Amino acid sequence: MRRRRDYAGVVLAAPVTVPYRRFSTRPAQWWIGQALAGLAEAAGISHHAFDGLSVASFSLAPDSAIGLTQHFGLSPRHVDFVPFGGVAALVSLRRAARAVQAGDADIVACIAADGSAPGSFRQGLESFSRFSEDAIYPYGAGGPNVSFALIAQAFMAATGVTRGHLARLAVSQRANARGTPWALMKKPMTEEDYLTARPIAPPIHLLDCVMPCAGAEAFLVLREEDAQAQSLAFVRLSATIERHNGFPTDPVMLRGGWQRDVADLWAMAGAAPTDMDLVQTYDDYPVISAMQFADLGFCTGAELPEFLAAHDFTYGGDLPHNTSGGQLSTGQAGCAGGHLGLVEAIRQLTGTAGPRQVPRARRALVSGFGMINFDRGLGSGAVVLEAG
Amino acid sequence: MMRTGKNPLLRTHRPTLPHGRRSRAAHLLTAAAAEGRFALPQCRRCGAFAWPIPEACPHCLGAIALSEAPRGARVIAATTAEVPADPYFRERAPWHVGLVQMDCGPQALVHLHPGAEPRDAVRLSLVLDRAGAAVLHAALQGGTMSDPQLREMTADPRDRRVLITDARHVAALPLACALSAAGAAAVYAGVPEDWKPLPRRAEFEAIVGLKLVPLDISSDRSVADLARDIGDRIEILVNTADLPRPGPLSAPAAATDARAMMEIMAMGLLRLARSFGPAMARRGADGTVAWVNVLSVYSRIHPAALAGYAAAHAAALALSHALRAELAQGGVRLMTVLAAPTEDEWFQSFGPIRVSGRALAGAILSGLHRGLEEVVVGDLAHDLLARLAENPKAVERELTRDLF
Numbered sequence: 001m002r003r004r005r006d007y008a009g010v011v012l013a014a015p016v017t018v019p020y021r022r023f024s025t026r027p028a029q030w031w032i033g034q035a036l037a038g039l040a041e042a043a044g045i046s047h048h049a050f051d052g053l054s055v056a057s058f059s060l061a062p063d064s065a066i067g068l069t070q071h072f073g074l075s076p077r078h079v080d081f082v083p084f085g086g087v088a089a090l091v092s093l094r095r096a097a098r099a100v101q102a103g104d105a106d107i108v109a110c111i112a113a114d115g116s117a118p119g120s121f122r123q124g125l126e127s128f129s130r131f132s133e134d135a136i137y138p139y140g141a142g143g144p145n146v147s148f149a150l151i152a153q154a155f156m157a158a159t160g161v162t163r164g165h166l167a168r169l170a171v172s173q174r175a176n177a178r179g180t181p182w183a184l185m186k187k188p189m190t191e192e193d194y195l196t197a198r199p200i201a202p203p204i205h206l207l208d209c210v211m212p213c214a215g216a217e218a219f220l221v222l223r224e225e226d227a228q229a230q231s232l233a234f235v236r237l238s239a240t241i242e243r244h245n246g247f248p249t250d251p252v253m254l255r256g257g258w259q260r261d262v263a264d265l266w267a268m269a270g271a272a273p274t275d276m277d278l279v280q281t282y283d284d285y286p287v288i289s290a291m292q293f294a295d296l297g298f299c300t301g302a303e304l305p306e307f308l309a310a311h312d313f314t315y316g317g318d319l320p321h322n323t324s325g326g327q328l329s330t331g332q333a334g335c336a337g338g339h340l341g342l343v344e345a346i347r348q349l350t351g352t353a354g355p356r357q358v359p360r361a362r363r364a365l366v367s368g369f370g371m372i373n374f375d376r377g378l379g380s381g382a383v384v385l386e387a388g
Numbered sequence: 389m390m391r392t393g394k395n396p397l398l399r400t401h402r403p404t405l406p407h408g409r410r411s412r413a414a415h416l417l418t419a420a421a422a423e424g425r426f427a428l429p430q431c432r433r434c435g436a437f438a439w440p441i442p443e444a445c446p447h448c449l450g451a452i453a454l455s456e457a458p459r460g461a462r463v464i465a466a467t468t469a470e471v472p473a474d475p476y477f478r479e480r481a482p483w484h485v486g487l488v489q490m491d492c493g494p495q496a497l498v499h500l501h502p503g504a505e506p507r508d509a510v511r512l513s514l515v516l517d518r519a520g521a522a523v524l525h526a527a528l529q530g531g532t533m534s535d536p537q538l539r540e541m542t543a544d545p546r547d548r549r550v551l552i553t554d555a556r557h558v559a560a561l562p563l564a565c566a567l568s569a570a571g572a573a574a575v576y577a578g579v580p581e582d583w584k585p586l587p588r589r590a591e592f593e594a595i596v597g598l599k600l601v602p603l604d605i606s607s608d609r610s611v612a613d614l615a616r617d618i619g620d621r622i623e624i625l626v627n628t629a630d631l632p633r634p635g636p637l638s639a640p641a642a643a644t645d646a647r648a649m650m651e652i653m654a655m656g657l658l659r660l661a662r663s664f665g666p667a668m669a670r671r672g673a674d675g676t677v678a679w680v681n682v683l684s685v686y687s688r689i690h691p692a693a694l695a696g697y698a699a700a701h702a703a704a705l706a707l708s709h710a711l712r713a714e715l716a717q718g719g720v721r722l723m724t725v726l727a728a729p730t731e732d733e734w735f736q737s738f739g740p741i742r743v744s745g746r747a748l749a750g751a752i753l754s755g756l757h758r759g760l761e762e763v764v765v766g767d768l769a770h771d772l773l774a775r776l777a778e779n780p781k782a783v784e785r786e787l788t789r790d791l792f
Contacts, residue, residue, distance in 0.1 A: 122473045126407055134414040135440035137407050138523050139485050139497050140469050140477030149467040150487040150497075153506070201467045248446070251489050252464045374440060375487060375495055 011234035019182035024214035031113035052078035052108030056088035078105035086370030087379030113216035114334020149201035177325025179356030215333030233350035239268035257380035258295035280341030408519030421522035422761035439494035460491035518719035542759030543678035546571035557628035558745035578603025605656035615663035632734035646696030654703035672718030685769035691787035728766025
């Protein structure tokens with residue numbers, strides 16, 4: 001592979017979460033407006049000065065990102081619409097970073113938001129994709145539960161990971177959520193609770209599943225000198241990877257696209273998995289977090305059972321993971337679920353994570369995964385961030 | 389008569405349907421499923437099979453068309469949806485599905501036989517679901533155990549109550565016997581003009597669960613009367629009414645005969661649809677599954693020597709399509725049976741190529757078991773339709789003098 005240019009001079013700042021609600025009478029546009037206001041307040045910069053806008057949402061129709069410029073009085077020279085679910089944050093960030101680095105934009109507001117109403121989740125499933133409409137939804141398998149159950153069954157059989165191993169991830173995330181004011185699920189969870197939860201589509205049980213909700217996540221991408229001039233706490237972008245439909249001939253998803261690019265990620269970062277002070281994976285099902293640990297080089301698939309048993313994944317532990325509680329405990333605000341980990345990592349590396357702050361956090365890995373178009377998640381990506 | 393198929397202590401399913409919307413291309417599969425063919429999307433250029441149906445081959449971007457395909461597959465993973473998001477499946481949970489590796493290449497999500505497990509060999513079918521769209525079903529290879537999920541999609545007469553509209557049709561007696569043997573809870577056979585002797589009445593009366601009922605579909609009152617009596621319990625209706633009166637337009641009785649045939653085939657079907665259709669469509673979630681119109685292949689192909697007969701059957705076929713759309717709202721299937729001339733005495737001139745009542749009855753029963761929408765019976769019918777598909781003008785010219 002040709003040597004890639006680094007992201008020198010590009011930083012991320014102003015992590016914003018608009019507190020989640022299980023249901024909301026407000027549409028995605030309202031949540032985006034709240035996120036914009038949050039960014040402006042956090043940065044001390046008028047939203048009129050944002051000359052880049054990158055939006056991820058599933059429920060923005062009939063709008064796309066361009067319509068929002070008029071809606072919110074922006075005049076950007078970089079606009080992007082990335083309704084790509086769990087990988088949207090990384091796609092959005094990579095494009096925004098290069099636009100800022102090249103001078104095509106100065107400050108890009110990256111926002112993900114979705115509303116939530118009773119029935120809206122199911123309606124979204126009906127028409128999620130052409131392949132889903134033709135070959136998934138008609139099988140009673142609409143929604144990710146069944147698709148992930150089939151992936152999980154094959155992955156667990158191949159790696160020896162059991163529900164007992166996965167319980168550690170779910171339980172520590174619930175413990176982490178205690179420090180997150182907007183987390184929707186804070187009721188303490190034991191391994192026993194996890195193991196005895198109601199089956200949804202075995203091996204997926206209730207506490208493997210995220211709660212759909214309304215909410216927004218946002219951050220700014222800008223030049224380091226502009227952040228400094230504004231006295232904004234920021235983090236640097238060390239490395240990124242992105243891949244879609246990484247292994248089209250695999251009969252069933254036992255690995256994600258990360259495996260194709262993981263060497264590039266660590267080479268670009270000049271670091272190794274063991275250098276990471278915290279990790280944010282895309283946790284729509286703990287088994288998918290496990291897959292990311294293996295594919296991103298923390299261990300092999302066969303070593304996963306041992307790896308999961310050996311670490312403490314709480315924010316006070318030796319490998320802090322999904323420190324806000326992740327989607328599993330805070331909720332999945334549609335497309336914002338993919339931004340959640342990135343926004344939390346910016347908070348951790350800028351020392352603004354409050355009670356769940358990981359001490360001396362300098363480096364973080366954030367991974368994204370998205371879009372069950374048919375039988376597998378298509379999008380994969382990861383970034384390594386460093387404290388500014 | 390006791391019904392054995394329904395437990396009165398259980399809640400009746402709400403009238404929900406699975407999601408019927410598909411891409412336009414996916415309805416090519418609907419056509420295959422309607423006829424009971426197994427065909428999959430295949431690249432015209434490189435020959436690779438693809439699933440789900442794409443707009444271009446993912447290997448070489450060649451054009452995609454449906455081809456007959458091997459049915460074998462192996463289960464990669466299987467699960468049971470305990471809490472499906474979709475209301476139709478939620479009513480029927482737990483629902484078994486699996487990811488399979490097809491022998492011909494692609495992977496697919498399938499409705500899976502409850503006994504099938506990972507690594508099992510399975511046999512795939514395309515089946516119409518209750519929304520009338522094609523889905524893949526996987527049965528255990530060599531397995532005989534029945535599958536309640538497949539029963540949900542097909543029209544198995546077991547434990548169901550059936551009305552045969554015309555007991556005088558040559559297929560009526562063998563059909564009544566076959567339905568009774570297949571476990572139908574009741575079989576009603578309509579007798580038009582029941583003051584006339586019914587040949588083989590004793591054989592009808594010997595069938596367990598059979599009841600002869602007066603029904604003359606050329607009469608508004610007769611159809612309405614019967615619908616009032618039994619319309620709310622008919623779960624499969626087989627319209628066998630026919631009035632074969634061969635003859636060209638120039639025949640002295642052409643107009644009189646044509647009017648009489650239209651009265652039975654077109655107006656009779658309308659009367660049945662009006663009196664039985666709405667009640668059947670409303671009970672789609674409560675056991676009602678199918679309406680069968682037994683028509684002649686000459687509804688599609690119109691020899692000059694069968695002018696009025698072909699026109700009457702063509703009218704019935706056209707009405708069938710409208711009725712299909714109405715019944716579909718309740719998830720009730722309309723099956724069209726296009727038969728070659730039967731052993732009815734009015735078809736003497738067709739000789740030994742005619743279809744026996746027993747063969748026709750067998751095809752109807754098989755179509756119900758498989759949940760088909762389009763059934764063709766008899767070598768002559770298959771041949772005529774193949775010729776029509778291949779070269780319609782040639783058929784038109786060939787049939788100016790001949791019957792086939």
